[in-house]
Amino acid sequence: MITFSVEDHTGQVQTLELPGDINLSLMEVLKASDYPIAATCGGMALCATCHLEVLSGGDRLPAPGDAELDMLDTLPNATAQSRLACQIRLSENLQGACFALKAPALV
Amino acid sequence: MIQTDICIIGAGPVGLFAVFEAGLLKMRCHLIDALPQIGGQLSEIYPKKPIYDIPGFPEVNAQTLVDNLRQQIAPFKPTFTLGERVDGLTRSEDGSFIVTTVDGTQVKSKVVVIAAGLGSFEPRKPELQNLERFEGRGVTYMVKDPETFRQRRLVIAGGGDSALDWTIYLSAIAERVTLIHRNESFRGAPDSAEKVMKLAEEGKIDLLLSANLQAVNGNGVVKSVSVVDKQKVVKEIETDFLIPLFGLSPKLGPIADWGLNLDKSAIEVNTVDYSTNVEGIFAIGDINTYPGKLKLILCGFHEAALMAQRAFEFVYPSQKLSFKYTTVNGVNAF
Numbered sequence: 001m002i003t004f005s006v007e008d009h010t011g012q013v014q015t016l017e018l019p020g021d022i023n024l025s026l027m028e029v030l031k032a033s034d035y036p037i038a039a040t041c042g043g044m045a046l047c048a049t050c051h052l053e054v055l056s057g058g059d060r061l062p063a064p065g066d067a068e069l070d071m072l073d074t075l076p077n078a079t080a081q082s083r084l085a086c087q088i089r090l091s092e093n094l095q096g097a098c099f100a101l102k103a104p105a106l107v
Numbered sequence: 108m109i110q111t112d113i114c115i116i117g118a119g120p121v122g123l124f125a126v127f128e129a130g131l132l133k134m135r136c137h138l139i140d141a142l143p144q145i146g147g148q149l150s151e152i153y154p155k156k157p158i159y160d161i162p163g164f165p166e167v168n169a170q171t172l173v174d175n176l177r178q179q180i181a182p183f184k185p186t187f188t189l190g191e192r193v194d195g196l197t198r199s200e201d202g203s204f205i206v207t208t209v210d211g212t213q214v215k216s217k218v219v220v221i222a223a224g225l226g227s228f229e230p231r232k233p234e235l236q237n238l239e240r241f242e243g244r245g246v247t248y249m250v251k252d253p254e255t256f257r258q259r260r261l262v263i264a265g266g267g268d269s270a271l272d273w274t275i276y277l278s279a280i281a282e283r284v285t286l287i288h289r290n291e292s293f294r295g296a297p298d299s300a301e302k303v304m305k306l307a308e309e310g311k312i313d314l315l316l317s318a319n320l321q322a323v324n325g326n327g328v329v330k331s332v333s334v335v336d337k338q339k340v341v342k343e344i345e346t347d348f349l350i351p352l353f354g355l356s357p358k359l360g361p362i363a364d365w366g367l368n369l370d371k372s373a374i375e376v377n378t379v380d381y382s383t384n385v386e387g388i389f390a391i392g393d394i395n396t397y398p399g400k401l402k403l404i405l406c407g408f409h410e411a412a413l414m415a416q417r418a419f420e421f422v423y424p425s426q427k428l429s430f431k432y433t434t435v436n437g438v439n440a441f
Contacts (some may be wrong), residue, residue, distance in 0.1 A: 036143040036371070038225065038357075038372070040225045040357055041148070041152060041153075041357075042150075042232065042402070043151060044154060044156065047152070047356065047357070048354075048356070049356070069294060070294050073266050073267065073290060073293075073294045073295075074231075074235065074264075074265065074266065074267040074353055074354040075353060075354075076229065076231060076233035076264070076320075076351065077233065077234055078289065100161050106371050106372055
């Protein structure tokens with residue numbers, strides 16, 4: 001099992017526990033867990049509606065690729081810890097990490 | 108005023124295909140889109156990406172699909188209002204709808220079909236207090252007429268291609284241009300990035316890297332912006348304009364206020380005919396929601412076909428619809 005935590009738009013932190021063998025991106029996991037993210041482009045690093053910040057435990061995450069960096073670069077509220085959830089595959093690398101949603105909440 | 112049978116909001120793949128399904132039933136269509144070109148997300152966001160799940164096309168490039176749809180609907184002579192976002196919706200005395208755009212274009216129709224995908228593309232705004240109070244009073248998110256900025260002081264924020272390109276262009280016109288970017292370098296087109304660096308070296312622009320907008324100040328109109336750098340030092344820059352250029356993001360916009368039942372920014376529909384809770388208004392494609400909804404182009408195509416069958420009753424209330432195959436009857440152009 002992989003365990004990591006997510007802080008939503010209201011500041012509430014919840015721990016998610018998922019089997020390690022499902023082939024999903026973090027964006028897909030968040031959507032399936034009913035977090036209010038739009039995920040407009042469906043995972044192509046083109047809309048940034050799954051923008052989040054790595055609060056802790058992100059050192060084992062694979063580095064962002066060009067497409068992700070290009071998109072992050074255009075965002076007004078990106079920080080050095082910003083990532084796009086759609087570009088992060090669910091894996092053991094997420095174990096113990098803590099993320100905070102940064103994209104505007106879908107209402 | 109433009110008069111038509113069906114006013115389609117959104118000229119993405121599903122809106123375009125709706126013209127075909129409506130055309131087979133002798134209904135004319137007018138399409139409105141906020142973007143200056145047809146194709147919606149496919150043309151705006153990923154024109155060169157391949158799509159693999161369009162029936163009959165093992166692989167098709169997004170822009171090619173749009174071009175093909177344009178060709179497919181040509182016999183039905185659709186008309187377009189492009190580059191204008193829809194704003195208002197009213198009902199006239201005879202029961203037909205009047206859709207008005209932000210630029211004042213009016214379209215009168217018996218049926219309205221919302222095929223607006225994820226909404227219209229609007230500028231991403233930085234999170235600054237009171238930013239909206241200064242919109243149109245020194246804060247602008249796009250450069251419509253560069254002459255507005257002649258001999259004025261501007262602060263441009265952003266690091267993408269449009270921030271770079273406008274910095275270069277406006278540096279020749281404006282009294283002073285300051286470009287603020289939160290990173291140490293630019294990921295935009297290397298050519299443009301190089302030009303901006305050179306302008307800064309020559310003292311023709313002020314370039315603030317690793318810096319973020321913190322506040323916009325003024326009394327009614329923009330007087331200055333506060334910028335914070337990596338060392339948390341705040342600097343105030345006097346300016347006449349602030350132009351944040353952080354790309355576009357889709358928003359549902361004024362459609363949210365049309366009295367339609369919504370669920371998480373999507374329009375609830377009846378899957379029998381993809382009608383909304385307002386009679387005569389339909390919603391198809393990514394904009395709608397129903398149990399089991401999949402945001403796929405092919406699902407939007409199916410929704411367009413069923414919608415057209417029901418829309419016929421509004422356009423030709425006294426006629427009976429008999430279902431015909433194109434293989435038998437062909438496509439009868441207008």
